[in-house]
Amino acid sequence: MKIEVSQAELLHALQQTARAVPPSSPLPILAGMVLRIHREGITLLAGSSPMVIRTDIRIPMPGLPRETEDNGLVVPARTFADIVRKLPPGPVELEQTDRSMLCIRAGSGLFRLCGTDGEEYPAAPEIGRPTLQLRLPNTVLKSMIRQVAFAVSASETRPILTGVWCRSDGEQLKLVATDSVRFASTTSRIEQPSDTPPFEAIVPGRCMAELAKMLQDDQGETRIDADEALIRFHTADMTLSCSLLHGAYPPIDRLVPARPNCELKVDTEKLLQAIERVTLLSGEGCVVFLHTVSAESAALVGQAAEVGDVREEVPIETVAGEGVAISFNGKYMTDILRAIAGGTLMLRFYDKLGPIAAEPEPAAGSSSLYLLTPIRTSR
Template sequence: MLIEIAQPLLYKALQAVSRAMSSQNVIPILSGIKVQADAAGLSLTAGQTGLLLHYHIPCDNEQLQIKQMGSIVIPAYYFIHIVRHLPTGSLSLGSNEDLKVIIQGGKAVYHLCGMNAELFPQVAQTDYSHTMSFPNGSLKKIIDGVSFAISSSQSRPVLTGVACIREDNQVKWVATDGVRLASRITPIKNIALTTAAIIIIPGKHLIDFSRMLNDELATTDICIQDHMIVLKTGSLLMQSSLLEGSYPCTDRLKPDSFSTEITLDRNDFLRALERVSLLAGDSDVVKLDIISYHKVELSSKTTAVGDVMEEVDMEACMGEAISIYFNGKYMIDIIGAVDCSKVMLRLNGKWSPIIVQPMDSTNSLYIITPIRWRD
């Protein structure tokens, strides 16, 4: 294999796929990045167990010249750092039959030991005849709007994922860690995606993909098949294994009626929560009191440190007064994910789940379990 390529272009590709790298890989071949030059162009692939990231540079790119086709796996750590420190002009990258890699840029020449590309996991051949397509900006909002609620514990692996539930001509995205829940509903035109009504996508993989969606005007195609999901946008493709197991039914968590409903300005409520949570300590407990039909009081305290109280104006209030405790950090995550100006908190007693409903969207819903706490 032998190519010439602009250093910024190669480094951009390396940065994209390096998000799939893991220091805990036990399979030696996954410590490298697969480089393949063929008639279609140059492809870079990196991965870990259950995840592959693939970046393609087409052959018609003026900053790429393929002089000899071939493939090689190059140790990722050295490959990335070498390319990063080479001058911004053109560099050459080649390999021979003895799996030796030569990287030359400026006056520097590097020789590395490569690995056999045939041992590297293959990107699956994907049938894109049945896909979901989303503008990147919309998909980013969907992912960011629910993924914060995934569990960080491996005790229930399915809760580390985002459930994608097919319902008629729509898909519901749900994440929960058992204390809070986030869900969003998006319409789709094509529902012939998979035989499974529910799939569970690793939440961390979705979060990483969202961070790479820099071009919000572009589109991402999503294809689900054979216990796997493929997300493709522009030059970037992510292939992820789905999580196995039964996702808990969350439909019954929302009560049919509520004893109290309050409407708050989203930004005012969020800023007040952030200030009050500064003294919540390790427990993160914040108390909400309805003190009139016009104001709520947020408070927290930490023994031997101090306490804080702040009043927040309400836009509207219906029902009975209530005092309720919740995890302030979790509520901040929820309100931060709301992308409208007003939020409604629906309560049904101090022990029932708190429903957070964005006022201008019936397609988003958030739930947080209150804390049993005594002053």
């Protein structure tokens, strides 16, 4: 079987699919990806639980007999991608000569890459009876993931916190992530409401992060289907399937106290830039101390032992309640502010033990909330 494809299109598909190749696996075959040449073009498949990615390159070949279609060929993913990356721009010819050899021709070069029968590769998981079916614009889904993914826990001590909690009632989609110090939540209206019953699931954070990287900033949309064990995201030429995490996610409704002691409205970008400068001298732990100076400004203070200290004031647009004096992790706060990306921000403070709440101005059909646990200091 033989097919011709552009070097740029093939490289994009390889790089996209290779995101599901595990860095290490007890099964050597998972270091490869499945290549299938068929009547509709090329299909690339890689990964196993928890994440599988399939990419299709559509090059219709109606003259190809159906009996020539098979399970494909498993080739070394990294080697295949490295070869295509070094090829000159232009057409690339792929030919599967038998069940164990792939020929790659471009320009005056010919590569012969050994592989194995695709029948030996683990079968991709399938959705059973879907309990969730909805569609979202790519730009909306990508933005939602970016707003919460940074708060996913990197520690396996509590595996459930390595995931993103998702909930849909058919009209809205809500994403939540927390590492028990930071909390991020975003909600967006679904433009094409679904009549599926309310759905909750915990999706591995790595899968969500990889999905956000692959979504294009275009007018396309992503179709989301899920059952009790699997969630699948399909957009244009790519399908990402992911095994769900199982367990009890921390209750999120009781995290925010009823009434804040102080509220500050600030410019998000100005606060971000000021905290980034203060953390340069905030010492081990990135401890930043914030206190109100007047109704017009708040001061940020950082200090590093035997290095120096820094103080910078940030303008306040509005203030309500009593003054505030509190310490927090500057790096964690900058992660929150970068996720918000501009506009104005309402900071709410409760007490020295309560969380710091950050709520950006709601956009059309969407809203977000962030919480950060303060740091106890002697101040």
